[in-house]
Amino acid sequence: MSTAVEKIFARTLGRRVEAGDFVEAPVDLMYFHDGTGPLVLKHLVEEMEVTSIPHPERTVIVFDHSAPPHNDQVADLQRYVRKWASKLRIKYLYDLGEGICHQVVPEKGHVKPGQIIIGADSHTCTLGAFAAFATGIGATDMSYALATSTLWFKVPETLQVKMKGSLSRGVYSKDLILYIAGRLSASGALGKTLEFSGPALASFSVADRMTLCNMAVELGAISGFCPVNEDVLKFLRSRGAHADFTSSTDEGAADEVVEVDCSEVEPMVAAPSTVDNVKPVADVEGTPVDEVFIGSCTNGRIEDLRVAAAILKERRVAEGVRLVVVPASREVYLQALREGIIEELLKAGAMIGVPGCGPCLGLHMGVLADGEVAVSTANRNFVGRMGSKKARIYLASPATAAASAVEGRIADPRRYLP
Amino acid sequence: MKIRGKVWKFGDDVNTDVIIPARYLRTFDSSVWPQHVMEGIDPEFSKKVQPGDIIVAGRNFGCGSSREQAALAIKLAGIAAVVAESFGWIFFRNAINNGLPAVECPGISKAVETGDLIEIDLEKGVVSTPRGILQIKPYPVFMREILAHGGLVEYFKRKIRGD
Ligand code: SF4
Numbered sequence: 001m002s003t004a005v006e007k008i009f010a011r012t013l014g015r016r017v018e019a020g021d022f023v024e025a026p027v028d029l030m031y032f033h034d035g036t037g038p039l040v041l042k043h044l045v046e047e048m049e050v051t052s053i054p055h056p057e058r059t060v061i062v063f064d065h066s067a068p069p070h071n072d073q074v075a076d077l078q079r080y081v082r083k084w085a086s087k088l089r090i091k092y093l094y095d096l097g098e099g100i101c102h103q104v105v106p107e108k109g110h111v112k113p114g115q116i117i118i119g120a121d122s123h124t125c126t127l128g129a130f131a132a133f134a135t136g137i138g139a140t141d142m143s144y145a146l147a148t149s150t151l152w153f154k155v156p157e158t159l160q161v162k163m164k165g166s167l168s169r170g171v172y173s174k175d176l177i178l179y180i181a182g183r184l185s186a187s188g189a190l191g192k193t194l195e196f197s198g199p200a201l202a203s204f205s206v207a208d209r210m211t212l213c214n215m216a217v218e219l220g221a222i223s224g225f226c227p228v229n230e231d232v233l234k235f236l237r238s239r240g241a242h243a244d245f246t247s248s249t250d251e252g253a254a255d256e257v258v259e260v261d262c263s264e265v266e267p268m269v270a271a272p273s274t275v276d277n278v279k280p281v282a283d284v285e286g287t288p289v290d291e292v293f294i295g296s297c298t299n300g301r302i303e304d305l306r307v308a309a310a311i312l313k314e315r316r317v318a319e320g321v322r323l324v325v326v327p328a329s330r331e332v333y334l335q336a337l338r339e340g341i342i343e344e345l346l347k348a349g350a351m352i353g354v355p356g357c358g359p360c361l362g363l364h365m366g367v368l369a370d371g372e373v374a375v376s377t378a379n380r381n382f383v384g385r386m387g388s389k390k391a392r393i394y395l396a397s398p399a400t401a402a403a404s405a406v407e408g409r410i411a412d413p414r415r416y417l418p
Numbered sequence: 419m420k421i422r423g424k425v426w427k428f429g430d431d432v433n434t435d436v437i438i439p440a441r442y443l444r445t446f447d448s449s450v451w452p453q454h455v456m457e458g459i460d461p462e463f464s465k466k467v468q469p470g471d472i473i474v475a476g477r478n479f480g481c482g483s484s485r486e487q488a489a490l491a492i493k494l495a496g497i498a499a500v501v502a503e504s505f506g507w508i509f510f511r512n513a514i515n516n517g518l519p520a521v522e523c524p525g526i527s528k529a530v531e532t533g534d535l536i537e538i539d540l541e542k543g544v545v546s547t548p549r550g551i552l553q554i555k556p557y558p559v560f561m562r563e564i565l566a567h568g569g570l571v572e573y574f575k576r577k578i579r580g581d
Contacts, residue, residue: 022558022560035440035443035485036484036485036486038446039486039487042446043571047571048571048574048575049575066444071444073444073445074444077444077445077446119484120484121483121484122482122483122484122508135507136484136508137484137508137511138484138485138486138489138508138511138512138515139484139486139512140486140512140515140516140569140570140571141511141512141515141570143570143571144515144570144574147574148574148578152560186431186478186481187430187431187477187478187481187504190477190478190504190506190507191504191507217481220478220481220506220507222507274431361440361483362439362440362441363440363441363444380433380435380482380483382433382435382436382458382482383435383436383458383459384435384436384439384457384458385435385439389457389458
């Protein structure tokens with residue numbers, strides 16, 4: 001009896017592995033971005049004095065945090081990353097404008113079920129949506145892994161969320177994960193793998209699974225995980241990634257099981273300033289809003305933009321509100337163009353940003369002033385996250401965000417849906 | 419290894435955005451980071467803290483982003499150790515990797531207040547507080563070695579590569 005994550009480590013190491021074991025394991029895929037990259041490469045090249053790495057073909061860099069750079073210092077750090085990426089012969093560098101690492105890495109076919117993946121970014125847990133063990137680590141760990149192609153792990157226990165029922169109209173995977181965060185708290189899955197399962201999982205698209213796994217770290221989890229289904233395998237095949245790991249957690253192997261009835265979930269927000277301060281939209285409706293951000297690795301995919309456009313079509317963003325929309329990748333942007341979504345959003349008054357992280361982390365493209373309120377589809381509403389320490393951030397689904405942009409106040413999206 | 423110092427106490431779920439916001443990270447000038455440490459909770463903290471002081475916190479300290487500058491800002495501010503009920507996974511790794519002892523100690527947040535003197539004994543696995551002695555979870559051997567080398571970079575150079 002094993003969990004899926006135990007099976008992944010056992011497969012790689014060729015021996016039985018149990019949760020709680022400390023193991024040193026080879027990593028199949030390593031990635032980082034322009035935010036963590038400078039420190040990763042400085043540790044590697046200048047401090048560890050490593051100038052060639054054993055597996056440059058397992059390494060991916062995506063420029064997403066400041067796309068394009070917002071000052072000369074950042075431009076210089078990005079140049080530093082490019083220079084060393086080339087000297088180290090790192091095989092894959094997706095430069096500015098390609099999108100957010102957690103979106104681009106699976107889109108470009110780098111992810112396969114059963115892999116052990118590390119990313120120098122906390123939301124690497126997103127890739128658990130493809131039945132990989134994917135975890136965020138810091139710069140020094142990444143340097144060590146680049147130098148040795150291995151890293152130590154504590155094999156995590158699994159907290160399984162068994163989902164049944166179906167989401168009602170106007171309620172999305174984002175509302176569900178906020179609801180789960182509210183129930184379990186910001187440390188509810190501390191040190192564990194947060195695994196999504198149960199009969200409802202079949203109805204969740206690849207995008208939905210990425211949204212769910214993306215926020216696993218906000219509950220303290222080391223990684224997120226969904227077992228594969230035919231949709232996921234089809235997505236992977238279309239990217240040239242062929243799966244040879246289709247296992248899931250055996251019944252009874254998870255350390256903890258929580259049951260969730262999807263039909264009970266309504267549109268939710270995480271109110272300032274913690275991700276587990278979750279309330280139904282109804283409780284905060286009417287709160288005046290200065291900025292709405294639709295994008296990020298949580299909710300910047302084509303499915304999210306479609307929902308936003310359906311609400312904003314033939315309507316206008318309320319006066320005094322800035323709506324910033326940032327597609328998660330170039331591919332998403334192009335698809336949105338083809339579907340006429342970008343035109344609808346622009347006509348409604350949105351500003352469209354360069355694919356990347358956008359205002360999610362408070363660097364550029366929509367930084368908040370003292371006392372301002374934002375509705376954001378991203379994953380963190382911490383003090384100071386999007387600019388001023390005195391700004392307040394509500395996390396919500398793209399539908400709630402779009403409805404709030406229309407009203408200039410936090411609004412229930414169900415009024416706007418057919 | 420024994421660490422003795424004065425306590426600064428914080429609550430649960432202290433995240434990396436309040437330890438150090440992203441806008442201070444886009445530089446190699448590491449002297450910037452300790453100037454803003456814990457700014458999101460106490461803007462004066464960097465001025466008040468003394469070398470050798472210890473941070474005590476509740477559950478899930480360092481949750482949030484993977485930014486290693488959170489651990490570095492604390493270390494470069496002169497903090498000798500962080501003792502918490504529990505840690506965010508990435509912060510915990512980053513702290514050990516940079517030679518900053520991150521000590522998991524259930525019960526600590528009830529046992530001490532800001533200004534108390536405490537002593538951490540990593541060999542014996544105890545923390546002595548004015549209100550009694552608490553047990554800590556021992557580190558696995560390799561983690562002790564990483565700390566003894568002052569961090570993962572030196573551990574790599576001397577232990578793995580054998581410089
Ligand atoms: S979109 Fe936000 S949360 Fe996602 S990787 Fe970028 S900064 Fe991090």
